[in-house]
Amino acid sequence: QSALTQPASVSGSPGQSITISCTGTSSDVGAYKYVSWYQQHPGKAPKLMIYDVSYRPSGVSDRFSGSKSGNTASLTISGLQAEDEADYYCCSYTRSDTPYVFGTGTTVTVL
Amino acid sequence: QVQLVQSGAEVKKPGASVKVSCKTSGFPFTTHYIHWVRQAPGQGLEWVGQIFPSNGATFFAQKFRGRVTMTRDTSTSTIYLDLSSLRSDDTAIYYCAREGWYGGPTKHFDFWAQGTLVTVSS
Numbered sequence: 473q474s475a476l477t478q479p480a481s482v483s484g485s486p487g488q489s490i491t492i493s494c495t496g497t498s499s500d501v502g503a504y505k506y507v508s509w510y511q512q513h514p515g516k517a518p519k520l521m522i523y524d525v526s527y528r529p530s531g532v533s534d535r536f537s538g539s540k541s542g543n544t545a546s547l548t549i550s551g552l553q554a555e556d557e558a559d560y561y562c563c564s565y566t567r568s569d570t571p572y573v574f575g576t577g578t579t580v581t582v583l
Numbered sequence: 584q585v586q587l588v589q590s591g592a593e594v595k596k597p598g599a600s601v602k603v604s605c606k607t608s609g610f611p612f613t614t615h616y617i618h619w620v621r622q623a624p625g626q627g628l629e630w631v632g633q634i635f636p637s638n639g640a641t642f643f644a645q646k647f648r649g650r651v652t653m654t655r656d657t658s659t660s661t662i663y664l665d666l667s668s669l670r671s672d673d674t675a676i677y678y679c680a681r682e683g684w685y686g687g688p689t690k691h692f693d694f695w696a697q698g699t700l701v702t703v704s705s
Contacts, residue, residue: 473645475627506690517678517698518620518628523691541615561628570629570644572618572690583691 473568476501476575479562480582483581489550492578495563502572506565509538513558518541521560522547549580551559557582584588586610587617587679587696594702600667603699605679611635611661615683616662618655618692619664621675634662669703676700 475494484490494501494509501507507525510518520529522538527546535550545564549556562575590604605617619631630682632643639680641653658700662679684690 503691508691508693517695518680518692519695520691520693523683523689523693529693563628563630563691570630570646571642574620574630576626577627 473500473566473570473573476562476564477574478575478578479577481579481581483583484549485583486487486552486554486581488552489548489554490580492562492566492580494545494547494559494575495571496545496564496573497543499568500512500543500564500566501540501545501562503567504565507538507540508563509536509564510561511558512561513554518561520568530554552582554582556580585605585681585694587681587694589677589679589696589699592702594704595669597670597703597705598611599669599703601701602665602666603666603677603679603701605662605664607660607662609679610681612655612657615684616688618654618661618680618682620678620680620692622678622698623672623675626675632675636660636662647687664696666701669701671703674701674703 477512512518525540526538560578586608600686620632634641636655647664676697679696680692683693
């Protein structure tokens with residue numbers, strides 16, 4: 473099972489919107505609604521930001537939103553803030569014999 | 584409040600085994616899958632496996648089968664990860680994480696522990 477493909481880095485100025493893509497296959501992202509996104513600051517544990525493609529857990533800012541089209545999921549951060557600077561990982565449930573696969577990770581830089 | 588707290592850092596020699604613990608609190612121990620995810624230095628996240636504390640049922644990523652064991656102690660609400668035949672590329676931070684439960688498993692990880700660094704070096 474190969475990792476889902478994410479851009480290595482995405483950057484934006486404060487207040488702007490950015491979108492991170494997460495490309496998989498018809499056996500993972502394209503097959504299920506079970507796509508989640510995690511934010512990880514340096515030296516910290518990952519934090520759930522989006523689940524089931526587009527749902528936000530309680531306490532997560534509504535500046536974070538998720539969507540999916542075909543085999544590609546996306547995370548959009550609107551009104552970019554300095555605190556959003558972190559690594560972001562997507563994750564999908566899969567049909568393979570390893571049921572969860574993560575993305576390659578994207579470093580978000582706030583210019 | 585929901586908490587997952589892991590044991591401290593470990594240094595092991597190649598070929599040895601390591602056992603990492605994950606003590607849970609703040610939620611019913613038997614109703615949430617607990618997963619292990621690892622992250623090699625400077626690398627991404629990798630799913631290792633899962634355990635259902637209610638009955639101890641486990642399932643592992645294909646690449647770890649035969650080398651990994653997950654167990655639980657219901658008296659202390661603690662999950663254990665055992666990884667044997669350690670290699671240098673097993674050097675990583677190992678995280679335990681809770682899977683959400685809304686009438687059934689949710690397929691996402693809603694709470695994470697702080698992580699345990701396992702270093703494999705001769």
